[in-house]
Amino acid sequence: MNRPIPRALLIGSLALLAVVAAIASLLFGAVDLSLSRLLAAASGDGDRTASIILFDLRLPRALLALAVGAMLGLAGAALQGYLRNPLAEPSVLGTSNAAALGAVAALYFGLAQIHPAVLPLLAIGCALLSLGLLFLLTGDAESPLTLILAGLAVATLAGAGISLALNLSPNPFAAMEIMTWLLGSLENRSFDHLWIALPCIVVGGALLLWNGRALDALTLGEDAAQALGTDLKRTRLRLLLGTAIGVGGAVAVAGAIGFVGLIVPHLIRPLTDRSPSAILLPSAIGGAALLTLADLGVRLIPTTSELKLGVVTAFLGVPVFLIHLMRERRLW
Amino acid sequence: MCDAASSGALIASNRLFVVAAVASVAVVGALSAASTSRTPTPPAMPKRIVSMNLCTDQLVLALADRRQIAGLTRNAVDPGMSDQADAAQGLTLLSNSAEQILAIDPDLVVGMPASGSAALAVAPDRYPLLDLETANRLDQIYHTIGQTAVAVGYPARGAALIARMKQDLADLPQTGRGRVAAYYQRRGYMTGTGTLVDDMMTRVGLVNLAGKLGKPPLSQLSLEEMVAARPDFLIVERTTTIVDDQGSEMLHHPALSDIPRIVVPEAWTVCGSPAYTKAARSIAVQIARHDGAAR
Numbered sequence: 317m318n319r320p321i322p323r324a325l326l327i328g329s330l331a332l333l334a335v336v337a338a339i340a341s342l343l344f345g346a347v348d349l350s351l352s353r354l355l356a357a358a359s360g361d362g363d364r365t366a367s368i369i370l371f372d373l374r375l376p377r378a379l380l381a382l383a384v385g386a387m388l389g390l391a392g393a394a395l396q397g398y399l400r401n402p403l404a405e406p407s408v409l410g411t412s413n414a415a416a417l418g419a420v421a422a423l424y425f426g427l428a429q430i431h432p433a434v435l436p437l438l439a440i441g442c443a444l445l446s447l448g449l450l451f452l453l454t455g456d457a458e459s460p461l462t463l464i465l466a467g468l469a470v471a472t473l474a475g476a477g478i479s480l481a482l483n484l485s486p487n488p489f490a491a492m493e494i495m496t497w498l499l500g501s502l503e504n505r506s507f508d509h510l511w512i513a514l515p516c517i518v519v520g521g522a523l524l525l526w527n528g529r530a531l532d533a534l535t536l537g538e539d540a541a542q543a544l545g546t547d548l549k550r551t552r553l554r555l556l557l558g559t560a561i562g563v564g565g566a567v568a569v570a571g572a573i574g575f576v577g578l579i580v581p582h583l584i585r586p587l588t589d590r591s592p593s594a595i596l597l598p599s600a601i602g603g604a605a606l607l608t609l610a611d612l613g614v615r616l617i618p619t620t621s622e623l624k625l626g627v628v629t630a631f632l633g634v635p636v637f638l639i640h641l642m643r644e645r646r647l648w
Numbered sequence: 649m650c651d652a653a654s655s656g657a658l659i660a661s662n663r664l665f666v667v668a669a670v671a672s673v674a675v676v677g678a679l680s681a682a683s684t685s686r687t688p689t690p691p692a693m694p695k696r697i698v699s700m701n702l703c704t705d706q707l708v709l710a711l712a713d714r715r716q717i718a719g720l721t722r723n724a725v726d727p728g729m730s731d732q733a734d735a736a737q738g739l740t741l742l743s744n745s746a747e748q749i750l751a752i753d754p755d756l757v758v759g760m761p762a763s764g765s766a767a768l769a770v771a772p773d774r775y776p777l778l779d780l781e782t783a784n785r786l787d788q789i790y791h792t793i794g795q796t797a798v799a800v801g802y803p804a805r806g807a808a809l810i811a812r813m814k815q816d817l818a819d820l821p822q823t824g825r826g827r828v829a830a831y832y833q834r835r836g837y838m839t840g841t842g843t844l845v846d847d848m849m850t851r852v853g854l855v856n857l858a859g860k861l862g863k864p865p866l867s868q869l870s871l872e873e874m875v876a877a878r879p880d881f882l883i884v885e886r887t888t889t890i891v892d893d894q895g896s897e898m899l900h901h902p903a904l905s906d907i908p909r910i911v912v913p914e915a916w917t918v919c920g921s922p923a924y925t926k927a928a929r930s931i932a933v934q935i936a937r938h939d940g941a942a943r
Contacts (some may be wrong), residue, residue, distance in 0.1 A: 346870040364906070368875050372903035423893055485892075492835065493893050504836075504871050504898040621868045 320589045323598075330601040334382060337608035341378040342370065345615055376507045381608040383510070384502070384566040385576055387517045389603015390596060391559050392577020393584070394524040397531035397592030398555050401460040402640050405577030406563045409450055409463070410470030411443050412572035415560075416497045417474045417481065418442030419568040424485035424493075432508075436516050440564030446470050447556050499626030500573030502611050509569040520562020521600065523554045528593030535592060573625050575633020576603050576610075582636055606632075690756045690776035693801035698742065698752060700759035700768075702729060703919035704780060707792060708758055709735045710809060710922050712800040718752045728887055731915040731923040749775075756799060783920025785847050786817075792920065809922060816925040817851070823935040824853030827880035828860060829910070832869070834888050834895035840865040844920050845883070852932040854881070875903050881938075883931065886913045910934045 320326075343354065349366055356362035357370045392405035406412045418438035422428040428435040453466040478497055482490035530551040533541035542548060567573075580602045581595050588594040607625070610632070614623040696718035699705045705724040708717060709732040717739055723729045724736035742748050749757075749768065754775050759765055761779040768775070778799045783789040790810050797806020829849055831839040839845045840858035842865050849856050857879045858867060869877070882904065888896040889911060911934070916927035 346872040347876040365876055365878060368903050368906070369872050372901070373872055373875065423891075426892060429891070489834065489893065489895050493895060496894055504894075504901055506901050506903070508902075622870070 320594075321587050323588070323594065326584075326587055326598055327601060330598055330605060334601055334605035334608065337605050337612065338378045338382055341381065341608055341612050342374045344612060345369065345374055372506065376510050377502050377505050377611070378608065380502055380505050380510050380513060380570065381611040382604040383514055383517050384570045384573065385607025386600040386604040387521060387562040387566045388573065388576035388607065389580040390521055390524050390577075390600035391563050392603070393581040393592070393595045393599035394527060394531070394555060395559065395577070396581050397595075398527070398534065398551070399460075399463060400534070401463055402582070403460065403464050403578065403637065404467075405575070406559065407471070407572055407574035408578060408637070409467035410446050410472075410474055411559060411563050412567050412574065413471045413474035413478070413498070414446030415439040415443040415564040415567035416572040417477045418564065420478050420481050420493075420497055422568075424481060432512065436512050436565045436568045439568035440516065440561050442474070443564040443567070444556065444560035446474060447560055451556075495624065497571045499624035500567075500571035500629075501614075501622070501624050502570055503622050505569060513565045513569045516565020516568075517562050520558045520560070520565065523558030524562065525596055527551055527554050527558070528596055531592035531596075571624075571626070573607070573629055575629045575637070576607055579629075579633045579636050580606055582640075687773050688776050690778070690799060694754075694756035694776075694799070696752055696754045697756045697758060697800060698749060698754040698775075699724075700742075700744075700757060700762050700765045703760050703782070703921060704758040704796070705730060705736065706732055706919055706921035706923070707780075707796040708800065711793070711797045711802055711805050713802075714739070716800060718754055719748065727915065728913075729915055729918060731919075731921060731926075733915070758796065758799065784842060784844050785920075786851070786924060789813075789920040789922075789924055793922070813922060813925050817928065820852065820928055821932045821936060822853040823932045823939065824849070824855075826853060826855060828857050829854040829881040829883055830857035830869070830874065830877070830879040831883045832874065832899060833885060834899065836868050836870055836874070836898060838863060838867050838869045840867060844924070845917055848917070848924065848928045848931060849883075851928050852935065854931075854935075871898065871901055871903055879907060881910050881935065882907045883910045883912060885917075886911050908938050
């Protein structure tokens, strides 16, 4: 067994990685801008073009990648801890697709024009509904596979709902829109999007981090956790609300980016003492770094039109998913 | 992620494909038997005209009598796409189904091209066809107007329409003065040279950014690249002024707020049609208005 690295060192180095990724994301893009031009723009006396590209395009995108990645990583770690299932995460459980369905409904039926808050609210509402449905479907089932199958059902249902909503809406470009929502993208995001997502992510993240000690107690089983003074109902409520609000806000602006919440906790866990609370914060920071790097990747890979983020995260995440499924085979 | 509706459509289109394949084998057989096409010649004054394409809808509506028109495409009544949506109200609309065409038994089928239509594949060589080429330049528009006018039995109307358009364009102000414009569509698609829109830009004295950057007729330009290219004007479609999806949302990104915009209804630019003069004039007037406000 590996010895855990000190928590401060782990968090510090992950944060450093995230900062480096964010800076790299400011330096590279579709247009080659020299470092001196960017520095001039950053200090406020650069040319107009460079400062628009830096402050209106690259900066909101980098900040959104950090925030969305942090939320997805944290949600994955919290769900894996609470459900004691190594495959739990927002996209596998269908939460992301459900949130995307809410966002699609808000955008395509004109509800988002009533008030800017409608978009995240509908996404959060649908995410909450999907989690409720999931918990209802799985009940007290012991097998981790039941949860994954229920998640698959919820995700497929929500994905079909997105296709249906887009096909019903008078939008001739539905196919491309469906792809963006199901694979996720941070292309062309602005500060408006950041202001939609960030409050949700802060609230959702805080609710999930609050659960740390309860998650540790839950590793001993529900009865033992209750005996230790954990209020299971409140823990579950915080988990549901935190995941729905945070993931809902993130998906409302970035689409359903898959697998970040799955990969990151697995990468982080061996570096810690493996208690659920110990991986929460590092998973958030690690998720921020991973998504920012993935978003840098889609911009640097030379394709005629930009790759969707979900493509990159799926290539990274599916192997992790498969390895864990193979381990589960012993239980089948 | 395939819902029931689209898989149904897939099956339907497969079926159509089989029908079309069978039909095309029949066509090949017919052609090898007699090398000349057996398409009947149209009557001088057709009474049941069917249009297979939004663009030919515009021409038929402009040139034929209302009672001659037996069928138009579904989009003919959509004011967002059809410049003659009002005129098309009340006329029979087709859904690209062979049955409807068989029931009408047209004596002229107009398309762009008409012969490639899947709906006609079940009954090849049965109806007189008018195949028009896609008009990407003004002279091509004049040519298709002339062809259609003759086919529907009113050549004089065609000549009059062309004369009117030429007169409209004769005093078109050249307000562009060599400035650069980009026709920027949803999701960052930019219209290039050799297109109708490029022809309009040139006519009002604008330079197409796509030509300057050496891009193909349709290319994708990211927001960053657009900001870096700094065109003098962005020409956008009117439908994109409302944000109802992510594709149109991108055109409202704050990074583009510095570049003056010219808004043109899609119905005027989607087809090479008599609406060309309206579009060109509207672009010229909007540039003049911008210059006036800036002064």
